[in-house]
Every structure is written in structure tokens, then in C-alpha cells.
Amino acid sequence: MTDPVRRHYERWPYPHYPLLAAVRPWDTYALSLDALYARFNGVLPAADARRILLAGCGSFSPYPTALANPGIPLTALDLSGANLRRARLHALLHGCRGITFERGDLLDPAAAAESYGFIDCFGVLHHLADPLAGLRALERRLAPGGILRLMVYSRGGRRGAESIRKALRLLGVDEVAAVKRLLRRADPDSRFRRYADASGETRFPSGIADAFLHPRARTYRIDELLALVASTGLQPLLFAHAGALTEPAAEAARLRELEVQRLEEPNFILYLGRQTAGGCGLAPDARLLLNPALRGAVVPWRLVSLAMPPRLGRENPRLDRPARRFLRRFVRPVAVAGLTAAERERAQPFVEALFLIPFRG
16 A cells, blocks of 8 residues: 555646745755754764755755755655656756665665764654654664754644644645635634634645645644654754744743743744764864855855856855955965954854854864
């Protein structure tokens, strides 16, 4: 019998962005293997860790991840052949190379069987029948020092969508066309209509299917997520959802308080590490390197196409000319010891933002 999740994505590849919709290379900096590995290990990844796995890649993420990591082998793994075909088209149309597209289940040890310095599992674990088995399978694929990014639904962040999803199941609604008819007839002040109007998901059919008709979706309280992680050898390193505090324990406490007060919660984005050594920051024996994805944003004379395709993603604050000039110094590694105290102070926010990569060696 075919997995219901696989059937869902064969019918509704997700996300369904226009094929020519583009991402600016310099907006992909947070997907850089070098930046993430050095952030939590204090060194750049060795040859056996210079590989990336997208575990449940969907129909789009191989393209921006490849932009962020030129020359680094990338494996895009997904249950759905429809997702992979569309992801391959995105990559082809935007000139991305070095991607291996593999149809398979992350629970299968034979799938994506190498070790990886960075694994991205964004919006996948909460769709598995056995999330702990999935997390352990990802752990086994991480190289020592490897980084795993997870995004899972929080109980509070999905409260509106889950109440609608359950109501539709009770009504026997299982087709996108039927959901659209209900939306058209819904009272503008109803929870259904207000959620749909506020969500970008409902602007396209696969978004409606993913938000309201998915056959398997679970949500987590923060302590449930941390208990899941504690059942593995992985260590929480950093929460990265909007508004997160930099210390994982402090952020977990903040999220517990939001749950108690039933205030608005984000879906959880969490970086985990396997045997990470700790970052080096602006240590005197470290060097600083510009995040490779940002080179196009700071070089002074870059060509810009006059016919710009649609752009995706949230607009980042613009770097002013002095900031670009400062960052340009680090296109090649610069010794921290050679910086003045004022320059080190100026560099610190760029290090925290992953714009600059501090590393030893």
C-alpha cells in the first residue's frame, strides 16, 4: 500500500512557486554549510563533511541551497517523484548544478547513504508516522560536527490550521475544490476565512492541500520537542525562528511561558549538532571570511539583469555602502589578530548574523 504522505505530494507538489520565480543569491546566506559548520565547530568542514542533504526537499529548496553552496555536493531526497521533477526544473532553469535528486524514504538506510556536514529537514519530521525513528535516521547520516536544521509545527503556531483541518475531516471534505467552495461561502469574520486571508498558503491549490488536507500532521509543545531530541545523541545548538533568544535553554523557557499564556507562538526552527566542538568567535587565533553567498551583494561592480523575474523570500535590510565596504575586506580570510578593537566590535554583529565566518586553521 502506498504511503498516504507520498500520495499526497505526488498529487500536490509543494511548494508550487512559479518556475521562473527567483531567489537572490545573497539572500541564501543562512543555508551556507561553511557558515553553519564553523559557527558551531570553530573550523571549516573537512572533506568528508562537505556534503549537504535535503531530507524531504520538496519541490523548491534544492535551488536556493545550491545557490548558497557553490561547488558543494547536494543530495535532494524526497518521497515524491512529482516534487523531485519540479525541484529539478527549478534548479535547471536557474543554472544550479551539482545536485543529486533521489527518490526515497529517509527511514531507508540505503537512501542518501553518505555522511553529511549539514542536513536540512524543514517541515518534514511532523509528517512522519514515527518522528523519533526519522530523527535517529538523520543523526546516523550526520558527520561528526555535523549540523541538522529542523522545522516542526508548534501546538500554538498551528492551532488555527489544525482546528480547520479537523473540522474538514469531520465534514468529509478531502478535495481542494471543495475547500475553495467553502472559503468562498465563509463569513468574512469566521475563523476559517480569517485564517485563510492571513495565510499565503491558500493562494495556490497545493498550499490549501498542505495546510488543510494533509493526511498526517502532528504538532509539538516545546517540551515534547526537547524530549524527542533528548532520545538521540543530538544537542540543541540554536533556535532560529522569529524572536528566538540566542541561548537554547532561555528560549525554551520563553516558549513555555507563551504556551502557558496561550500567546502567539512560532513554529519551531532548531539547529542540532552531532559532536560539535563549539565555535571560536573572534578569538585571536581565528580568521574571518565573508559568507560565500554574500559575495554578489558586496562586490562593487556586478551586472544586474534588466528583465527581473518574480522574487521570492522576505526582503532583507539593505547593506549601506560603508557596511559593504567593510565586508568586502573579508572576501579572502583576514586574521582577527590584525583587526583593531573597533573593527572587532564592528565585525561582531556580522558574525552573529552569519555574514562573516570565524574559523581556525
